[in-house]
Amino acid sequence: MARNYGDDNKSALQAKSDAQKIAFAPIMFQAAKALRDFRILSYLRRNKEGGTLEEIAKHAGISEYGTLVLLEAGLSMEMVMVKKDKYYLTKTGYFLNVDMLTRVNLDFTHDVNYKGFFHLQEAITQGSPAGLNKEFGPWPTVYEALAELPDKFRESWFAFDHYYSDTSFPQVMPVVFRNNPKRILDVGGNTGKFAIKCAEYDESVQVSILDLPGQLKDAEKNIHENGFEDRIKGAPINLLDFSIPYPKGYDVIWMSQFLDCFSENEIVSLVSNARDAMDDEAELFIMETLWDKQRFDASTYSLHATSLYFTCIANGNSRMYHSEDMHRLVEKAGLSVVEMIEDVGVSHTILICKK
Ligand SMILES: C[S@@+](CC[C@H](N)C(=O)[O-])C[C@H]1O[C@@H](n2cnc3c(N)ncnc32)[C@H](O)[C@@H]1O
Numbered sequence: 001m002a003r004n005y006g007d008d009n010k011s012a013l014q015a016k017s018d019a020q021k022i023a024f025a026p027i028m029f030q031a032a033k034a035l036r037d038f039r040i041l042s043y044l045r046r047n048k049e050g051g052t053l054e055e056i057a058k059h060a061g062i063s064e065y066g067t068l069v070l071l072e073a074g075l076s077m078e079m080v081m082v083k084k085d086k087y088y089l090t091k092t093g094y095f096l097n098v099d100m101l102t103r104v105n106l107d108f109t110h111d112v113n114y115k116g117f118f119h120l121q122e123a124i125t126q127g128s129p130a131g132l133n134k135e136f137g138p139w140p141t142v143y144e145a146l147a148e149l150p151d152k153f154r155e156s157w158f159a160f161d162h163y164y165s166d167t168s169f170p171q172v173m174p175v176v177f178r179n180n181p182k183r184i185l186d187v188g189g190n191t192g193k194f195a196i197k198c199a200e201y202d203e204s205v206q207v208s209i210l211d212l213p214g215q216l217k218d219a220e221k222n223i224h225e226n227g228f229e230d231r232i233k234g235a236p237i238n239l240l241d242f243s244i245p246y247p248k249g250y251d252v253i254w255m256s257q258f259l260d261c262f263s264e265n266e267i268v269s270l271v272s273n274a275r276d277a278m279d280d281e282a283e284l285f286i287m288e289t290l291w292d293k294q295r296f297d298a299s300t301y302s303l304h305a306t307s308l309y310f311t312c313i314a315n316g317n318s319r320m321y322h323s324e325d326m327h328r329l330v331e332k333a334g335l336s337v338v339e340m341i342e343d344v345g346v347s348h349t350i351l352i353c354k355k
Pocket of ligand 1: 143161162165187188189190191210211212215237238239240255256257258261
């Protein structure tokens with residue numbers, strides 16, 4: 001089916017104005033972050049009657065000059081407004097300050113992506129994660145690097161990853177368990193959060209996690225802390241070595257926010273390996289943030305930006321997929337999508353696939 005998205009109905013004035021927002025976006029982004037981090041937004045949030053420049057600067061512990069340039073940027077970003085020399089927080093400023101979705105996205109942009117994105121064009125021409133390589137180290141993908149990256153990077157990367165999956169996991173339990181699976185294989189199970197949720201949800205289920213050794217160390221710690229060593233096991237593996245078959249005998253194979261970490265050809269090989277491990281009753285659940293299945297423009301915008309994180313930082317070749325691409329790749333790997341569940345958590349879709 002042909003794709004349709006977007007229109008061109010703006011006035012020329014509006015279009016030119018929007019173009020300036022893009023032209024200055026990285027500068028204004030840093031100003032927004034500074035307004036948040038210097039606690040100027042939280043000060044204005046607490047002081048509903050507004051604050052003068054002098055009061056705000058004193059509270060932030062920075063010069064009046066520094067406070068003024070940030071506040072004036074805030075006026076243009078519509079994060080603050082000024083009336084009779086007093087500054088007030090707007091709704092956008094409020095969300096920048098306290099909304100968890102915004103916080104997680106902003107910190108991910110800053111701590112994981114910001115410096116690396118200087119090298120985006122190189123990443124695109126070379127098909128390699130040039131941002132990761134130039135700013136952090138010579139790893140082929142971010143996944144092999146994660147355990148060794150700076151604390152801030154790791155913190156914001158995991159907060160971003162977990163924010164989206166954490167809100168979906170409780171919601172998907174009744175779907176995953178509707179046919180009473182006894183054994184679940186979590187491919188790319190990361191820090192074990194899904195496996196632990198399953199073990200809490202069903203007292204007899206056994207879960208195995210496949211992931212890289214670095215991530216499994218975190219998973220094993222969490223499994224131990226939750227007392228599930230007898231029912232959750234981790235198997236270290238590089239899943240990009242397609243010659244290694246997946247273990248057999250699982251009722252459900254689970255891939256959450258996993259396939260977007262790979263190129264189209266790699267997805268076909270990964271899903272083919274899952275297929276080879278499935279019997280006729282087994283189900284493969286693919287939970288993804290598919291960009292055409294979003295209810296809000298802001299979600300699609302975030303996913304298109306996140307695709308570029310894959311290009312520049314993660315691996316140089318993957319992206320957030322369109323639902324039609326994911327269907328096509330699953331079918332190319334020899335499975336059928338038998339059901340699709342939309343609007344799961346913040347922005348997920350689940351594809352249920354069978355032989
Ligand atoms: C974006 S995270 C998703 C984690 C989790 N499933 C969730 O929904 O939050 C992708 C996971 O795939 C793993 N992964 C990526 N490349 C891999 C590879 N080549 N072999 C094994 N695991 C890999 C990563 O280590 C990471 O844990």
